[in-house]
Amino acid sequence: MREGTAALIRREDYVAPAYWIRTVDLTFDLDPAKTLVTSKMKVERNAAVPHGPLRLHGEELNLLRVLIDGESVSFRQEGHELIIESAPDADFSLEIRNTCAPEKNTSLSGLYTSGGGFFTQCEAEGFRRITYFLDRPDVMAVYTVTLRADKAKYPVLLSNGNLLETADLDNGRHLAKWHDPFPKPSYLFALVAADLVSREQRIRTRAGKDHLLQVYVRRGDLEKTEHAMNSLVASIVWDEARFGLPLDLERFMVVGVSDFNMGAMENKGLNIFNTSALLASPATATDADFSRIESIVAHEYFHNWTGNRVTCRDWFQLSLKEGLTVFRDQEFSMDMAATPSARAVCRIQDVRQLRAVQFPEDSGAMAHPVRPDSYVEINNFYTPTVYEKGSEVVRMYQTLVGRKGFEAGIKLYFERHDGQAVTCDDFAAAIADANPGSALSTRLEAFKRWYAQSGTPRVQARGSYDAAAQTFTLTLKQHNPATAGQPGKLPQVIPVTMGLLSREGQVLPLQLQGEAAPVGTERVLVLDEAEQTFVFTGVATEPVPSLLRGFSAPVVLDDGLSDAELLVLLKHDADAFNRWEASQRLALNRILQAVRTGEALVLDTDYLEAMRAVLRDPQLDAAFKELALTLPGEGYVAEQLDVVDPQEIHAAVEAAYQQLAAALADDWAAAYEAHQVKAGYEPSPVQSGQRALANLALSMLVLHATRTGDTVWPGRAYQRFKDATNMTERLGALAALVNAHAELAEPALQRFHALFKHEALVVDKWFALQARASEDGGKTFARVKQLLQHPDFTLKNPNRARSLLASLCMFNPAAFHRSDAAGYVLWAEQVLLLDGINPQLAGRVARAMDRWTVLAEPYRSAAREAIARVAAKPELSNDVREIVERALASDGSAA
Structure with missing residues (x-):
């Protein structure tokens, strides 16, 4: 449906299908222009629901024939459905033959071509672009797949499961037959036919079984797959050790493709990856890329x-697999980091990402619960709320029942539901039932409000100390502001991990009123009412509360702490997350003061000395220092304001950086010199932290130098850029020059492009760096407009389109939000162009306008005009129409 108002799909309307498909035998005769697909299915009627016609989904297909038990059958086609009224009550076989056109499929959903090969992406609803089917996650079937293709062009033929047979055919063609013994929904189907090479490794798991691991990429990229393979092996080992979950197929395959809408896809036994999430070498990938690849693998x-062995009953349950699996990959990354400090850095980075992308979503036009109530286009709900906030919900389960209790709950979950399509309620019940009497099981229904209520809860904390009674009274209040469709909210279950420190930084024992003795120095308070009071006894000195340690709940905390109290936490808190949080709060308070008053920002001596102390502290890891000394992002600052002027925020943040650079210049220089990595490159937490701090120091030194006319540090940055032996240092030096708009930035950019023009993923970095550069008088925006015409730029490749458009529109507010509305004009033009090529990608870029209603004038009116211009186009994809119509409707909807 590409015109008019699309149908709204509601969670409450779910009904099981009238038929089940139990087995599927698929045969593909692969041809770029016309691929022939023959599907033979074993179908049975679902006796649990009223009898109705068999309705199969199909889009952009050429139907050739339909047979039931070998005989022709009457049918009709309505919209995107093939309807068979006379399907038998008894089990029957259904055969469908159709063709599709992979080379015309620019949406990259279903079966498409890329780089001379065939690839698939079927989540969420791409399988219906391959053949007619019950394309819904609760229909799980066992697949057997035969692929036939030209052997010279497509020597590698892959599908899910285990390889049964290969054979040569006439006319230079060959076949491969695959069988997946595990029932799966259609969204987990995959095939690949291409000229690829593979890295292979055989492993033996704890269960004593041998498995073949394969990573397939195009020729020339094989040397960039070692890290991905190592990450895969580590993942297999970790999952079996931590949760007792073994690899269950003879082989596990990973394939890289450059044209892909997502980061990667978990098709059973045949994961398909965007090459940006798979390929890495020190010369072409940064430390952040190595870390991202490990996490995504x-x-x-x-x-x-x-997600696969236990899947979603319907797409409203998407966080059942995604939130849970993000939590698992975050736990894995922390375990791989090993040291407490490195684990804390992982947690800080995850929370920083949550605040940067999910908190704004919670307060914007597309705000929705972790389990949405409705959607028009399911592609629009692969969101930070479902993934990142969903992960935080799973983390709260673990906080409430403990690590061992959570593992017991996971074990019960699989005992109950292996091979089934289930709901978030089933998961909640398993964790609670495995932990009777826990803080979760006694509050389960209230806890599940995290799935039902959108928005980010606000928690206010206020403490009072009674010196005579030696008591500290902590009062917690919670409130969740109105969001679209949810004007009022019920209290949620919020675990608050906390501790108390003396003003000198000593850790204080925790004894709640009514307890016979102190219970440790850290504990979890459970806030499940609108307001609750907790009284601690035996508190010998006025304490500083350290609340929400480790970010124990995805909330906004107002603890009312003074600068002096924040400095106590920054210097002494045993919780590294709250030490970092204190550094951010100290900076944020000063930036917000300048923005709200309109006065020029002047950083005070106390703050500057605190940051100097962080930079000099020999006990702090370099990675932590880099995070603590990086100021809050402009988007996060905007989240704290009711009315947002992006240019005022940018001016305040830039002023803070310039003053931090100038006041700590000697310390930055010392830090830069002290954190040069002399050893051979490895993406370890220690080396990565050293490079991160050195890069931050260099950026500060170049920024200060360009403002004072000094040429030494820009020259040193250019030399480092030329001499670097790894991409982290090279790109860091280039970023320092570009963000400072130094004279040497231009020759460095030209040299970088000349060096890496044949490395697509590195060219993506080149585009993104320029689009994200700190705006200075319109220079960045003007450069982006030029880059849209660059010979290497294309809207057809998602990575390339995102590198420029998403970088500008979603990650550079000062360059995008212009008083002359030029940024909005560009956004509208590009969204409409993208919508005709790849609606899913267009929808992602359209999200840049989610929070237009909080903009100050003249931005607000200009933004609305641009959104209305997009919405007025008669033929829009569901992906874009849902987003722009909700954006327009959000004007006052949450007031």
Whole structure:
């Protein structure tokens, strides 16, 4: 449906299908222009629901024939459905033959071509672009797949499961036959036919079984797959050790493709990856890329159980697999980091990402619960709320029942539901039932409000100390602001992990009123009412509360702490997350003060000395220092304001950086010199932290130098850029020059492109770096407009389109939100162009306008005009129409 108002799909309207498909035998005669698909299915009627016609989904297919038990059958086609009224009551076989056109499929959903090969992406509803089927996650079938293709062009033929047969055919063609013994929904189907090479490794799991691991990529990329393979092996080992979940197929395959809408896809036994999430070498990938690849490889492998063996009943339950699996990959990353400090850095980075992308979603036009109530286009709900906030919900389960209790709950979950399509309620019940009497099981229904209520809860904390009674009274209040469709909210279950420190930084024992003795120095308070009071006894000195340690719940905390109290936490808190949080709060308070008053920002001596102390502290890891000394992002600052002027925020943040650079210049220089990595490259937490701090120091030194006219540090940055032996240092030096708009930035950019023009993923970095550069008088925006015409830029490749458009529109507010509305004009033009090529990608870029209603004038009116211009186009995809119509409707809807 591409015109008019699309149908609204509601969770409450779910009904099981009238028929089940138990087995599928698929045969593909692969041809780019016309691929022939023959599907033979064993179908049975679902006696649990009223009898109705068999309705199969299909889009952009050419239907050739339909047979039931070998005989022709009457049918009709309505919209995107093939309807058979006379399907038998008894079990029957259904054969469908159709063709599709992979080379015309620019949406990259279903079967498409890329780089001379065939690839698939079937989540969420892509299988219906391959053949007619009950394309819904609760229909799980056993698949046998035969692929036939030209052997010279497509020597590698892959599908899910285990390889049964290969053979040569006439006319230079060949076949491969695959069988997946595990029932799966159609969204987990995959095939690949291409000229690829593979890295192979055989492993033996704890269960004593041998498995073949394969990573397939195009020729020339094989040397960039070692890290991905190592990450896969580590993931398999970890999942079996931590949760007792073994690899269950003879082989596990990973394939890289450059044209892909997502990061990767967990198809059973045949994961398909965007090359950006798979390929890495020190010369072409940064430390962040190595870390991201490890995380995504783990994520997709972990889906083998949390998503594949147990899947979603319907798409409203998407967080059942995604939130749970993000949590699992975050736990994996922390375990791989090993040291407490490195684990804390992982947690800080995850929370920073949550706040950057999910908190704004919670307060914008597309705000929705972790389990949405309705949608028009399911592609629009692969969101930070479902993934990142969903992960935080799973983390709260673990906080409430403990690590061992959570593992017991996971074990019960699989005992009950292996091979089934289930709901978030089933998962909640398993965790609670495995932990009777826990803080979760006694509050289960209230806890599940996290699935039902959108928005980010606000928690206010206020403490009072009675010196005579030696008591500290902590009062917690919660409130969840109105969001679209949810004007009022009920209290949620919020675990608050906390501790108390003396003003000198000593840890204080925790004894609640009514307890016979102190219970440790850290504990979890459960806030499940609108307001609750907790009284601690035996508190010998006025304490500083350390609340929400480890970010124990996805909330906004107002603890009312003074600068002096925040400095106590920054210097002494045993919780590294709250030490970092204190550094951010100290900076944020000063930036917000300047924005709200309109006065020029001037950083005070106390703050500057606190940051100097962080930079000099020999006990702090370099990675932590880099995070603590990086200021809050402009988007996060905007989240704290009711009315947002992006240019005022940018001016305040830039002023803070310039003053931090100038006041700590000697310390930055010392830090830069002290954190040069002399050893051979490895993406370890220690080396990565050293490079991160060195890069931050260099950026500060170049920024200060360009403002003072000094040429030494820009020159040193250019030399580092030329001499670097790894991409992290090279890109860090280039970013320092580009963000400072130094004179040497232009020759460095030209040299970088010349060096890496044949490395697509590195060219993506080149585009993104320029689009994300700190805006200075319109220079960045003007450069983006030029880059849209660059010979290497295309809207057809998602990575390339995102590198420029998403970088500008979603991650560079000062360059995008212009008083002359030029950024909005560009956004509208590009969204409409993208919608005709790849609606899913267009929908992602359209999300840049989610929070237009909080903008100050003249931005607000200009933004609305641009959104209305897009919405006025008669033929829009469901992906874009849902987003822009909700954006327009959000004007006052949450007031």
